[in-house]
Each structure stands twice: as C-alpha cells, then as structure tokens.
Amino acid sequence: MPTSETTGAATLEARLPAGRVLTAQASLAGYLHDEGEWAVYGDPRAVVRPESTQEVAEVVRWCAETGTPLVARGAGTGLSGAANAIEGCVVVSFERMNAVLEVNAAERWARVQPGVVNDDLRAQVAQHGLWYPPDPASSPWSTIGGNVATNAGGMCGVKYGVTRDYVLELEVVTGTGEITRLGTRTAKGVAGYNLVGLIVGSEGTLAVVTEVVVRLRPLPPAPITVAGMFDSLVDAGRAVALVAESGISPSALELVDRHCLKAVDDWKHMGLSTDANAVLIGRTDARGEQGEFEAAELARCFEEAGASVAAVSADEQESEALYAARRLAYPALERLGPVLTEDVCVPRAKVPDVLARIEQIAAAHDVLIANIAHAGDGNLHPLIITEPGDEAAKARAHAAFTEIIDAALAAGGTVSGEHGVGTLKLDGLAKELPPASLALHHAVKHALDPHGILNPGRAIPPLP
Incomplete structure (x- = not known):
C-alpha cells in the first residue's frame, strides 16, 4: 500500500x-x-x-x-x-542546469545557470581575455549557485572582493513559486532596493536562484609570489597586520601551517618543506614598478614580523606548488580523519591575537587544530581534526569550535567570512546579532518565503 x-x-x-x-x-x-x-x-x-x-x-x-x-x-x-x-x-x-548561456565581452558580463562549476566559468571567459575573480579553494568543484548562496570569497578576496561584488542580476523563483529578475546589467543602477545583495549569501532561505549574471574583469598579469617562513603562527599573524598597515593591495595573502603542508605532501608528494611552523604566501599582480614595490613591501613586512626566510620566488614552479598546496589543504587533511572547519573573520590587526588564542584553545581541549587562512582579509580557517569514531575527541572538538567563535566575536569579528552559517553556526550567530537585527532577519524571511518552505532552520537562528 x-x-x-x-x-x-x-x-x-x-x-x-x-x-x-x-x-x-x-x-x-x-x-x-x-x-x-x-x-x-x-x-x-x-x-x-x-x-x-x-x-x-x-x-x-x-x-x-x-x-x-x-x-x-x-x-x-x-x-x-x-x-x-x-x-x-x-x-x-542543479546538476543539469550547468550552462554558460552568454558571454558579453564588450560589457564584461556572463549569464550562467547555477550548476556551472566555478573553474569552468573561468576557463570559458578566459577565451575572451576576461576573468571571474571569486575563487574559493573548492573552485574546481563548487558551483556558481552554491557560491551565490554562501557569498563565497576565496584567495583573491583580499584585493578583488567576494561573490556579492560580482553578481549584477539574478533570476529567482520566490517562495510562492513566482519567477522574477532582480538587479541590472548596466554599469550603474540604484533604482529600488538592493535585492540582489539580499539574496546573495542567504543560503537558499529567501529564493531559489535559477540564473546569474556575473561581472567580469580583464585577465590580470602573471603574479609575483613572495613566500615567508615563520617559526610561529603568531609571528605570521603579525606579518598580516603589518601588510594591512603598509597600505599595499596584494592579490593574495594566504597562510598555511606545518600540519597542512605535511598533509598535502604526504598525499601529493610535491616536495614541500615542512621546516617552518607557518608559511605566508603573498602575491601581487600589479604591473611594472608597482608590482616590484608591492613584492618588496611584502618581503619587508614578513622580515619585520620575524620570518626566518622572506623572498620573492624566482622559481615559478615552486611558487605554484605553494599556491596549489594551499588549495589542497582541506582535502588533504580530510584524509586524516573528520575535520570540523571554522570560518571566522576578524579585523586584520587582530589576526595575531586570535591565532594565539586558537593555539591556546587547541592545548586546553587536547585537539589538533591545523590552520589555513585567507589571512589578507582576516578570514581564518582553523581545522579541528579528530580520530574517526573517537566520541570524546568529537566532544572536545565541538567545545573548541564554540570557543574559537567566541574569540572571534570578542575581537570584533564575525562567525563566518564565506562558508555561511548553515546549521553549524546558528548558536554563534545568535550571539553576534542584536535582538532587533535578528527580528529584521525573520521579517525578511517571512516576506519572501511566507510558507516557510525554503531551507527552513538554516542561516538564521530562531527568535528567542
């Protein structure tokens, strides 16, 4: 029956x-x-x-x-x-809605379906001499629709911003099943509320995105890479703060610690050195003398913060290997056991303090925390690794997860820089949002999804 x-x-x-x-x-x-x-x-x-x-x-x-x-x-x-x-x-x-529908090279935009993979879009627009900057570490697999849902950032975010900065127009289905378009493809447009900005980052709770028009930029020149090796995570954090103070605009500033480098090298056998406790990978794509100046400034900041080595890479293969290692860090660590991933974002001046606090939290809860970060914009990704099936370690990992969120909020930061809230960070967001702001979130949700069917229980905590 x-x-x-x-x-x-x-x-x-x-x-x-x-x-x-x-x-x-x-x-x-x-x-x-x-x-x-x-x-x-x-x-x-x-x-x-x-x-x-x-x-x-x-x-x-x-x-x-x-x-x-x-x-x-x-x-x-x-x-x-x-x-x-x-x-x-x-x-x-959206696996079957995966087409790049149109590329307008003159106006520098592309119209795509949500199932298009980030790197596939990049490859297609590169044929027109154009570039889609948001580049989460998952770009070989993640889709534009998912990037829109979480307002994904990535390694270029420090200079070029995040997904919201590149979404011009959306086609969406509302919570009542109505199809509509939001935004405009024109270079400027301030008519009406910024509903595109509202939908981007809403994690599928306000509308279902069925088409995206993204802004494109000209392809940047080949970058200059500066690598800094540090004996301590906190010294690397100080270098991040110094780069922020210097006023330069690196195209990337990524942190990878020894645990991550070892996990990647054990997996991919890339010949990576794991002598340093932390590595900063700085890049500049500025042209000519400005690029040389920014590379020299990165090296200066690294040295002033205590780097044992700080050098402009003369070996393109070596610099690409370091950058690839940063992208491979998360899947490499997954091979070691369950990984509970943080995504806090803090003011860049507070990066060294919060990194120090993360080390204290790891020691206090007897958990292994590996660290990667989009350090240039203060977006930290402590990765809490446990043994499979170890329930006591799992409980300690959750306690550490909560304390890291508390440390970020105490530093004036936020619970998520790019991964979204989902279900894992609802308690943290409840601490972050003032009561009036939380009420506004629920009012918007009810207005756009009156039946409460779109991804309920995610992205915003319940009202008290």
Whole structure:
C-alpha cells in the first residue's frame, strides 16, 4: 500500500517531465549532506533534477501547496550544513542546469545557470581575455549557485572582493513559486532596493536562484609570489597586520601551517618543506614598478614580523606548488580523519591575537587544530581534526569550535567570512546579532518565503 510520502512524490512527478524526480533510496544517498562535518541531516522525500526555471517554479509551487521543505543544492562542497537534506524535504539539485548561456565581452558580463562549476566559468571567459575573480579553494568543484548562496570569497578576496561584488542580476523563483529578475546589467543602477545583495549569501532561505549574471574583469598579469617562513603562527599573524598597515593591495595573502603542508605532501608528494611552523604566501599582480614595490613591501613586512626566510620566488614552479598546496589543504587533511572547519573573520590587526588564542584553545581541549587562512582579509580557517569514531575527541572538538567563535566575536569579528552559517553556526550567530537585527532577519524571511518552505532552520537562528 503506498505511503503518503510516495503518493506525494507521485503527484510531484506528474507535474514534471519524465526522469526529473528521484525517489529510490539508493538514488538519494548522494544528496543527503554537504561537507560540513557532523552537521545534522535527514532523509529527503525526493530529489528533483530540473532542466529549466519553469520546472523549478513548478517544484516550489508544489512544495508550497503541500508544506514540504525545499533544499536547493549545488555540488555539495559547502562546509556548514546549509545544503543538507531536511527530513521529508525535496532536494533540488542543479546538476543539469550547468550552462554558460552568454558571454558579453564588450560589457564584461556572463549569464550562467547555477550548476556551472566555478573553474569552468573561468576557463570559458578566459577565451575572451576576461576573468571571474571569486575563487574559493573548492573552485574546481563548487558551483556558481552554491557560491551565490554562501557569498563565497576565496584567495583573491583580499584585493578583488567576494561573490556579492560580482553578481549584477539574478533570476529567482520566490517562495510562492513566482519567477522574477532582480538587479541590472548596466554599469550603474540604484533604482529600488538592493535585492540582489539580499539574496546573495542567504543560503537558499529567501529564493531559489535559477540564473546569474556575473561581472567580469580583464585577465590580470602573471603574479609575483613572495613566500615567508615563520617559526610561529603568531609571528605570521603579525606579518598580516603589518601588510594591512603598509597600505599595499596584494592579490593574495594566504597562510598555511606545518600540519597542512605535511598533509598535502604526504598525499601529493610535491616536495614541500615542512621546516617552518607557518608559511605566508603573498602575491601581487600589479604591473611594472608597482608590482616590484608591492613584492618588496611584502618581503619587508614578513622580515619585520620575524620570518626566518622572506623572498620573492624566482622559481615559478615552486611558487605554484605553494599556491596549489594551499588549495589542497582541506582535502588533504580530510584524509586524516573528520575535520570540523571554522570560518571566522576578524579585523586584520587582530589576526595575531586570535591565532594565539586558537593555539591556546587547541592545548586546553587536547585537539589538533591545523590552520589555513585567507589571512589578507582576516578570514581564518582553523581545522579541528579528530580520530574517526573517537566520541570524546568529537566532544572536545565541538567545545573548541564554540570557543574559537567566541574569540572571534570578542575581537570584533564575525562567525563566518564565506562558508555561511548553515546549521553549524546558528548558536554563534545568535550571539553576534542584536535582538532587533535578528527580528529584521525573520521579517525578511517571512516576506519572501511566507510558507516557510525554503531551507527552513538554516542561516538564521530562531527568535528567542
């Protein structure tokens, strides 16, 4: 006898072309959760793989009519649980809406579907001499829709900003199933509220994004890389503060500690040195004399902060290996055991203090914390690593996770610089937001999603 769940899924299937809806348990397994370690998830009623905006709207309308939660999903590379299935929900996967629809080289924008992989977009626009700057470490796998959902940043964020700075226009399906467009492709436009900025970073809780128009820039010149080796994490943090004070604009300033370098080298055998406790990788893509000046300033700041080595790399292969190691750090550490990933962002002047506090927290809770960071904009990613199946270590990791958030907030920072809140940081955001601000968040949510079906329980904490 059919259950209410299967009957409901059948009525959804009847409203869509054949093959769009998955209900078999084995077919759903790959859509249950993202990469956020220990973030809660449930069993979906169905997974839908739409091929058009109209099909997405049909799913949203069905969910509104039946009171079924809807979770939009990109590649599942998120680290906060925002894309995790909710019990009895419909997961909408954008894997089939993955086309670059148009590139306008004259106006410097591209129109894409949400399932387009970040690096694939970059490769296509590079053929026109153009560049899409936001570059999360997951760029070989993460999608533009997911980047929009979390307002992803990346290694170039210190100079070029984050996803919100590059989204000109969105096509969305509202919580009532209506299709509309937000924003403008013109170089300037201030008519009406900035609804594009509101949707970017909302983690699928306010609307379902079905098309994105992104701003492009000319391809930058090849960068100059400056590497600094430090005996202590705190000294590397001091170098970050000095770079901020110097007034230069590096195109990247990344921190990788010894644990990360060793994990990458053990995995990929890249010949990386692990003699230093922390490495800063600075880059400048300024041209000519300005580039030479900025590279010299990076080296000066590194030396003044106590770097044992601070040098402009004359070996392009070596500098690319260091940069690649930064991108590979998270998947390399995942091989060691479950990784609980932080994403706090603090004022750059506070980076050394917060790094010192992270070391204290690791010692106090007897947990291994490896550190990577988009150090140039104060976005720290302490990675708490535990042994598989060690429940006591898991409890200590969660305690450390909470204390790191508290340390960031005490330093004037925020709980998330780019990964989003999801479910893992709801308690932290409740501490960060004043009561009136939290009430505004809920008012906006109700206005755009009156049925409460869009990714409920994520991104904003409940009202007290």
